[in-house]
Amino acid sequence: MTVDHSLGPLEGTDLRATVNANTGSGDEAGLPPDIRFPREIITLFQRRRFQLQSMECGDPDIPAVFLLKPDQGGESEKLHLEMVHMLQSGKTQLTGRLWFVNTAAVAGRYGEIISNDTEEIFQWINDELELGDIPAVVIDPNTAPTRVYFYKNGLGDPYTYLSYDLTDEDVTLERIKEIIDTIYENNLKTPDAQPSEFKLWHKELPVEHAEKRIQGILHIGLSSKLPAHKIRMESPSPVGRYDILICQNLFIPGYVIFDVVLELKVLRSKGSTGESKSERETLVHIEEGILQAVAYRVEQNAKESALCCFDMRSVDDPEQKCFEAVQQSASTNRVALWRWYLYSSAKMVRAARYRDS
Amino acid sequence: MNSETYKVDFTALKGRVRLTVLLDAAEEAGLAPMPVLRLHTFAYLANVLAPVWDLPPLEGKVLKRRGGPFYPTLQHDIDRLVGIGVAIIFGVNHVKNEDGHWRLEGSYRQHKKFSRPILDALNYFPEENRMRVFIQEVAFALSALGAEEIDRAMLEDATYSDPVPGLGNVIDFAEWKKVNYSTNTANAFDRFMPLSASPGNKLHLYISHLYRRAHCDR
Numbered sequence: 038m039t040v041d042h043s044l045g046p047l048e049g050t051d052l053r054a055t056v057n058a059n060t061g062s063g064d065e066a067g068l069p070p071d072i073r074f075p076r077e078i079i080t081l082f083q084r085r086r087f088q089l090q091s092m093e094c095g096d097p098d099i100p101a102v103f104l105l106k107p108d109q110g111g112e113s114e115k116l117h118l119e120m121v122h123m124l125q126s127g128k129t130q131l132t133g134r135l136w137f138v139n140t141a142a143v144a145g146r147y148g149e150i151i152s153n154d155t156e157e158i159f160q161w162i163n164d165e166l167e168l169g170d171i172p173a174v175v176i177d178p179n180t181a182p183t184r185v186y187f188y189k190n191g192l193g194d195p196y197t198y199l200s201y202d203l204t205d206e207d208v209t210l211e212r213i214k215e216i217i218d219t220i221y222e223n224n225l226k227t228p229d230a231q232p233s234e235f236k237l238w239h240k241e242l243p244v245e246h247a248e249k250r251i252q253g254i255l256h257i258g259l260s261s262k263l264p265a266h267k268i269r270m271e272s273p274s275p276v277g278r279y280d281i282l283i284c285q286n287l288f289i290p291g292y293v294i295f296d297v298v299l300e301l302k303v304l305r306s307k308g309s310t311g312e313s314k315s316e317r318e319t320l321v322h323i324e325e326g327i328l329q330a331v332a333y334r335v336e337q338n339a340k341e342s343a344l345c346c347f348d349m350r351s352v353d354d355p356e357q358k359c360f361e362a363v364q365q366s367a368s369t370n371r372v373a374l375w376r377w378y379l380y381s382s383a384k385m386v387r388a389a390r391y392r393d394s
Numbered sequence: 395m396n397s398e399t400y401k402v403d404f405t406a407l408k409g410r411v412r413l414t415v416l417l418d419a420a421e422e423a424g425l426a427p428m429p430v431l432r433l434h435t436f437a438y439l440a441n442v443l444a445p446v447w448d449l450p451p452l453e454g455k456v457l458k459r460r461g462g463p464f465y466p467t468l469q470h471d472i473d474r475l476v477g478i479g480v481a482i483i484f485g486v487n488h489v490k491n492e493d494g495h496w497r498l499e500g501s502y503r504q505h506k507k508f509s510r511p512i513l514d515a516l517n518y519f520p521e522e523n524r525m526r527v528f529i530q531e532v533a534f535a536l537s538a539l540g541a542e543e544i545d546r547a548m549l550e551d552a553t554y555s556d557p558v559p560g561l562g563n564v565i566d567f568a569e570w571k572k573v574n575y576s577t578n579t580a581n582a583f584d585r586f587m588p589l590s591a592s593p594g595n596k597l598h599l600y601i602s603h604l605y606r607r608a609h610c611d612r
Contacts, residue, residue, distance in 0.1 A: 041572070041573035041578075042578050042581075042582075043573070043575065044552055044575055044579045044582060045552045045553065045555075045556045045573075045575030045579075046552055046555045046556055046557075046575065047552040047575065047603070050607065052585070052603065055583070055599055055602055055603040055606060056583055056586040056587060056599065058602070059583075059595070059599060059602075062535070062538065062598040063531055063534070063592060063593075063594030063595040063596070063597050063598040063599075064594055064595050066531040066592070066593070066594030067527045107422065107423060107424025107537070120540070123538055123539075123602075124538070125538070139424045139534065139537055140534070141423075141531075141534035141537070141538075143534060143537055143598070144424070144540065234520075269589065269592065272589060272592070273590055274590075282589075284589075291586075292588065293588050293589060295589075337589070
């Protein structure tokens with residue numbers, strides 16, 4: 038059956054103009070709110086900063102505070118609020134304002150912040166406005182580099198926060214490896230560490246879509262640790278679908294910097310139904326992964342590439358013998374080889390950790 | 395006890411669950427309480443754009459009316475949800491339809507105490523959870539426009555604004571016909587991007603495009 042791809046009444050309309058005004062909104066769909074919210078605010082701020090480069094005047098050096106509060110409440114009675122739509126366009130001053138936004142921060146209401154003193158601002162929001170329990174992002178333009186603070190419990194709990202420095206530094210392979218090491222320890226290593234919707238084992242066999250679940254866990258972890266970078270997953274390209282692409286938004290239509298391509302593979306001794314996998318199959322799987330990593334890096338003109346192997350085989354391979362036959366090829370093709378061993382049970386972890394002690 | 399007593403109409407149940415998801419998404423996006431006709435618009439866009447996320451629409455056709463799309467079953471479901479306490483109505487009013495019948499009008503939001511268990515249960519159904527994420531993103535995309543602008547932008551929708559069929563008829567985009575101009579347009583943005591747009595970005599681009607057209611920025 039022929040598929041009709043026509044656009045009907047929108048045929049011939051200026052789609053390019055809409056793309057040129059594209060803010061990347063929606064790229065963070067599906068991320069938990071406590072990860073998406075600070076990311077969206079950081080993008081908002083970076084876009085504004087980019088817009089200001091072509092303007093003569095700047096924004097005031099007064100902090101911007103964003104409260105995750107899309108619904109209208111009592112604050113409307115205490116503050117004069119203005120509504121701004123299409124907030125991600127970068128055309129609106131952000132600093133010196135208290136914003137009420139939803140998780141995607143595509144529109145918001147704001148009131149003016151008069152004081153430049155952080156303590157006074159906190160007191161005002163907590164005591165006078167009684168909004169101290171609303172998740173908040175604070176951007177302080179007076180620091181260099183600009184520092185962003187995320188208070189997931191609100192400004193009423195000022196000691197519980199995450200902070201990010203907005204620098205122009207590229208993300209390195211070393212930094213990515215460091216982040217995935219942390220994700221591995223916290224969310225992958227053992228079945229108990231894995232989130233309930235991302236369990237990788239069923240009756241001590243790898244689940245059928247283990248790669249997909251690992252990809253989901255990595256997406257959340259990388260998004261959390263790299264809030265100023267785009268973490269793209271499973272996008273099609275002429276040479277296939279890459280697993281994870283880490284890139285920077287230049288806020289110039291049509292321009293993106295592709296930093297790192299990550300190809301994910303799961304190594305198995307047995308499949309989800311118990312069928313055995315040979316060492317030969319494992320080698321072929323790894324070779325395929327290296328080829329994919331090279332192809333996607335070249336196709337996207339990315340700076341770096343890595344093959345991330347999540348080893349779910351019955352026996353650990355601490356000397357990484359699985360990489361021996363491909364080490365030269367990976368090195369020639371500039372593909373980093375990384376491996377993490379996933380234990381099928383806590384019993385195995387104990388055996389590995391305490392066997393020889 | 396007669397087994398017939400406990401026959402469940404899964405189609406109707408699915409419709410009410412979907413409506414609960416729509417109300418929750420509207421609240422998260424700051425669009426609640428939502429006037430009834432805008433709720434129909436939201437439901438329509440969630441149906442016509444579902445293929446952008448490789449999801450099937452709940453309803454592949456819609457009644458074309460002057461003021462925007464209208465789903466008789468959705469209207470019945472809203473009233474049902476209000477009746478069982480899952481939804482709350484504000485600003486109750488009676489208005490006459492185009493066909494001369496009176497209907498209840500108001501703005502709706504969820505009653506969290508009763509909608510929460512329904513929404514939490516969706517965590518056990520991965521496909522329904524995916525649909526929930528998609529519907530939430532449609533709500534976020536609409537929230538960029540502002541309430542009244544949603545109604546204006548809706549009239550520029552590629553499928554709805556097609557002159558064929560005319561008012562009072564049924565628009566079919568997924569039941570018997572397999573052409574969906576709205577999804578096609580959302581996917582067409584890829585042609586102009588260095589990296590194919592994410593499904594979420596396509597929704598925002600599409601809604602943004604409708605907004606630009608509504609403001610004659612063609």
